[in-house]
Amino acid sequence: MRALVTGSTGFLGQHLVRELLAHGYAVTALVRTFERTRALPRGVRAFPADITQPEALRGCLAGVDVVFHLAAVPLVGVKAPDRARVLRINVDGTRNVLAQAAAAGVGRIVHVSSLAVYGHTAGRLVDETYRPGSVAFQGEAQRTQHLAHFQAAAPLQASGAPVIIACLGALYGPGDRSGLARLLRRHARRQLPVLIGPDNARSWTLAADAAAGLRLAAERGRLGEVYHLAGPAHTWRAFLEACAQASGAPPPWLWLPSRLAAVGAQLLARPAPHWAERLRSVAGITYLGRADKAAQELGWHARLLAEGLPSTFDWLKET
Numbered sequence: 001m002r003a004l005v006t007g008s009t010g011f012l013g014q015h016l017v018r019e020l021l022a023h024g025y026a027v028t029a030l031v032r033t034f035e036r037t038r039a040l041p042r043g044v045r046a047f048p049a050d051i052t053q054p055e056a057l058r059g060c061l062a063g064v065d066v067v068f069h070l071a072a073v074p075l076v077g078v079k080a081p082d083r084a085r086v087l088r089i090n091v092d093g094t095r096n097v098l099a100q101a102a103a104a105g106v107g108r109i110v111h112v113s114s115l116a117v118y119g120h121t122a123g124r125l126v127d128e129t130y131r132p133g134s135v136a137f138q139g140e141a142q143r144t145q146h147l148a149h150f151q152a153a154a155p156l157q158a159s160g161a162p163v164i165i166a167c168l169g170a171l172y173g174p175g176d177r178s179g180l181a182r183l184l185r186r187h188a189r190r191q192l193p194v195l196i197g198p199d200n201a202r203s204w205t206l207a208a209d210a211a212a213g214l215r216l217a218a219e220r221g222r223l224g225e226v227y228h229l230a231g232p233a234h235t236w237r238a239f240l241e242a243c244a245q246a247s248g249a250p251p252p253w254l255w256l257p258s259r260l261a262a263v264g265a266q267l268l269a270r271p272a273p274h275w276a277e278r279l280r281s282v283a284g285i286t287y288l289g290r291a292d293k294a295a296q297e298l299g300w301h302a303r304l305l306a307e308g309l310p311s312t313f314d315w316l317k318e319t
Helices: 011-022 034-039 054-060 080-103 140-158 179-188 207-220 236-247 258-268 273-280 292-298 305-318
Strands: 002-006 026-031 045-048 066-069 108-114 163-168 170-172 194-196 201-206 226-229 233-235 254-256
Touching: 002 011, 011 026, 011 207, 026 034, 026 054, 034 045, 054 080, 066 080, 066 207, 080 108, 080 140, 108 140, 108 207, 140 163, 163 207, 170 179, 170 207, 170 305, 179 236, 179 305, 194 258, 201 207, 201 236, 201 305, 207 226, 207 292, 226 292, 233 236, 236 305, 258 273
Parallel strands: 002 026, 002 066, 026 045, 066 108, 108 163, 163 226, 170 201, 194 254
Antiparallel strands: 201 233
8 A cells, every 4th residue: 555644753753654655655755844853763765845846746646555644733823924834734735635636536535634623512412414503713833733624634534535634633642742732741840830721631542552553543544524523521730640650750739720711812813823822722621532433443543541641741842
């Protein structure tokens, strides 16, 4: 099986490339520059292209059996000068990759989305039939991922393109370089006495499990369907308590209420909108989903925090 992976050098992309190689796939990694090939394992073919330029994609799709589209900007706290770039990559780039793959006759196309595209779920674990009304977006990356899902990928599905959408929970695990990883590193060093938003909640998903789920979606998923690859749902407080069990470091001893983040976001909306974004994302927000469909149709299961966090902290201590 020949696979093309966009976003192959990112956190999840590196896990997916390893997952595919371990299962006998021939992998081509779409990269922006050859410098990025340093992050790729041996045996992976690199193809430099910009996903915002549709004509640049045509040369890499010949003979490909499955495309995994992971490339996106997930940044929380997008500054005003970067908004146009985020829109181009997340929305135009998604439309380009999926449309070009369909036009080239690729048999299966897996688009990676997020539970955050549904907006705040108000504590509910939603399934794939859930359709949000008007969504109050916490940030620009979330807004553009919502557009990529509902205005690029879903319409292509409806037109008959062989697209499968996988909505992921909040990712963690070895190899993470995000703000979450920096926070966990501070926790492991006993430098996180105070945190805000104990009632924020996510479906915590180990990156290696998400990568396995994407492969299973390509192999077993029904075309035109959406699958939630959502790990166990926990509040921030419960997540940090599980981190304490795995790391041996104490959890935060003081939790500031989420309403303080909401107030701060309002105050900073004009003078520092990127900081307002960050505060809105922890103002009592839940992005929660059920993975029953993925379990039944794909045979996918997510590990518990007690199973996934030890390897995460082992990696953090080594790097």
